[in-house]
Amino acid sequence: MNEIIGIDSSSTPSGVGCVECEAQNGWWFHLRRCAQCGHIGCCDDSLGAHATEHATTSGHPVVRSFEPGEEWFYDYTSGAMFTGPALAPPDGHPREQTAPGPRERVPSDWQEILRTRRG
Numbered sequence: 001m002n003e004i005i006g007i008d009s010s011s012t013p014s015g016v017g018c019v020e021c022e023a024q025n026g027w028w029f030h031l032r033r034c035a036q037c038g039h040i041g042c043c044d045d046s047l048g049a050h051a052t053e054h055a056t057t058s059g060h061p062v063v064r065s066f067e068p069g070e071e072w073f074y075d076y077t078s079g080a081m082f083t084g085p086a087l088a089p090p091d092g093h094p095r096e097q098t099a100p101g102p103r104e105r106v107p108s109d110w111q112e113i114l115r116t117r118r119g
Helices: 019-023 050-058 110-118
Strands: 031-034 040-042 062-065 072-075 080-083
Touching: 019 040, 019 050, 031 050, 040 050
Parallel strands: none
Antiparallel strands: 031 040, 031 062, 062 072, 072 080
């Protein structure tokens, strides 16, 4: 079997939400899963951009979407999106969990907050 650098298909997700946002009682826009260790972080459109931070600090170059029904991978090193192997379940956060989420922590003006952040 061919292995892809940065992917460990046996690693399980660290949870159902962004590890760092959960620790700060925060919220996220979309979730990404480290394909090497399973760390769940928020996407670059989120306030924390914790998935990219994890890739940078850990040296783990590949993430997979952790949104239900999305199967794409992204390699931070090459900037390429690609399809890859199946990873250990679950493939995404629970369908009842909102995006952005978690529902109870998302401010009513979340769209304005993200729009302002992007400048």
